[in-house]
Amino acid sequence: KQEVTQIPAALSVPEGENLVLNCSFTDSAIYNLQWFRQDPGKGLTSLLLIQSSQREQTSGRLNASLDKSSGRSTLYIAASQPGDSATYLCAFKLIFGTGTRLQVFP
């Protein structure tokens, strides 16, 4: 059974720091991986989609990598800003991680 774990559960950093959020999965027969952000009480916003044949995807200050051999994906956020404060979730097909709650303070 596929399990998705995200570490850390919460993170609080000053503005300007570079961040790494981790997502681990147990089933190596993975599908595409998608990273989302969720603002409190709102729906999910798609950030990046990495197809199973790809190693990474980039969008602006965000970079997501996928390593199937180690069962891990990382989301790298460069030069963090207060507007990045949200919960970040990774998902494999139907299974979502529990999320990392990020707070960036000025």
Added chain:
Amino acid sequence: KAGVTQTPRYLIKTRGQQVTLSCSPISGHRSVSWYQQTPGQGLQFLFEYFSETQRNKGNFPGRFSGRQFSNSRSEMNVSTLELGDSALYLCASSLTGVSYEQYFGPGTRLTVT
């Protein structure tokens, strides 16, 4: 291009009642999935519909059901509501299915009293 819309946004029901939630996908998207989000269980998959057929189903009791219409709009129904059904219900649409990029609606906040 309009995003995924969900109605109503907020709903308060009494235990034992039933409720119907609606989701309109992005134009051209044929897959609609439903998720339940609670603080304790996180985001859990309910079911996926594609071209009016249920294609995947999560581990929820039969009180949770859904359907999809020919215009890809989808409804989710919960019968005999329980206090534990209080949650944010999210729907997501995709061109071809859950393995591809999903776009989420703002959710319906259901409170059962």
